Amino acid sequence: MLNESTYLCSNLLEFVKGKGNHLRQNVQLDQEVIGNGLDGQFIVESETKIQGLKSGTEGLVRSLQTMSFLYCW
Numbered sequence: 001m002l003n004e005s006t007y008l009c010s011n012l013l014e015f016v017k018g019k020g021n022h023l024r025q026n027v028q029l030d031q032e033v034i035g036n037g038l039d040g041q042f043i044v045e046s047e048t049k050i051q052g053l054k055s056g057t058e059g060l061v062r063s064l065q066t067m068s069f070l071y072c073w
Helices: 004-025 040-072
Strands: 025-030 031-033
Touching: 004 040
Parallel strands: none
Antiparallel strands: 025 031
């Protein structure tokens, strides 16, 4: 379930980025503003959070596998 949620978040962000790149119209103060109102900082922060979710999920899976292995001993 965590993997699915992370996957959906990642896909949603890619959709938003694609939609924003397609609609890009404005430039203000040398900062690109994506047509749907999202700026580059938001995109970077969102990607960072998604990567954190992915690595956290992977760490949890490893820990659960380790606990399962130790329990079976």
